[in-house]
Amino acid sequence: MSVVVGVIWAQTRDRVIGSEGTMPWHVPQDMAYFKQVTRGSPVVMGRRTWESLPEAFRPLPGRTNVVITADDDRAQQLSEQGAVTASSLEDAVERARPHAAETSTVWVMGGGAIYAEAINKGLARVAAVTQLDLSVDGDTYAPELDPAQWHLVSAAPEEGWQASESGVGYRFETYARR
Numbered sequence: 001m002s003v004v005v006g007v008i009w010a011q012t013r014d015r016v017i018g019s020e021g022t023m024p025w026h027v028p029q030d031m032a033y034f035k036q037v038t039r040g041s042p043v044v045m046g047r048r049t050w051e052s053l054p055e056a057f058r059p060l061p062g063r064t065n066v067v068i069t070a071d072d073d074r075a076q077q078l079s080e081q082g083a084v085t086a087s088s089l090e091d092a093v094e095r096a097r098p099h100a101a102e103t104s105t106v107w108v109m110g111g112g113a114i115y116a117e118a119i120n121k122g123l124a125r126v127a128a129v130t131q132l133d134l135s136v137d138g139d140t141y142a143p144e145l146d147p148a149q150w151h152l153v154s155a156a157p158e159e160g161w162q163a164s165e166s167g168v169g170y171r172f173e174t175y176a177r178r
């Protein structure tokens, strides 16, 4: 079965992806896009990203939610809350794989160190990056996609920004590993 691993995130101009356990912006179109891209695919995330989801929305519906933690007690609680737990990124991807349809994608959905690990270890082949025309302070960052290793496959809009209802400009970019 040829399951691809992808990463998906939204970042500001400075690659900020989070601040104090949350995303410091409101772009409903990005949430809708995330839902559309990941629906039906397993998702992999770190324990803090899981905790950043509103309780009523976790596990994210229609998707196997694999959560990475190094803490056995937390793992027990997480599985009682409906998550599949894993002790490393590789373990998480292996646990997610059987839940992916053939030729579908396992989506790694954060946070910062987990994205970096997925990129640096060569696990991720696809990156769905929402660019936000915004500058905010943050404490969590997306890794850089090295142009020598990644190329832009598509962007919507192709140039410039689409305006969200909150006024923030956004653009959906898809990259593939060369």
Ligand SMILES: NC(=O)c1ccc[n+]([C@@H]2O[C@H](COP(=O)([O-])OP(=O)(O)OC[C@H]3O[C@@H](n4cnc5c(N)ncnc54)[C@H](OP(=O)(O)O)[C@@H]3O)[C@@H](O)[C@H]2O)c1
Pocket (backbone or CB within 6 Å): 008, 009, 010, 011, 016, 017, 018, 019, 020, 021, 022, 023, 045, 046, 047, 048, 049, 050, 052, 068, 069, 070, 071, 074, 087, 088, 089, 109, 110, 111, 112, 113, 114, 140
């Ligand atoms: N903009 C976006 O698209 C986006 C997407 C996702 C998240 N975010 C934001 O990012 C922030 C959360 O991300 P984060 O980087 O702080 O945390 P995170 O990666 O979601 O979670 C970190 C936790 O995951 C577990 N973990 C991570 N790597 C591990 C490893 N190799 N082995 C074992 N356990 C591991 C550990 O849990 P234990 O401590 O339980 O062991 C660690 O404390 C929030 O602000 C969130 O809103 C933004």
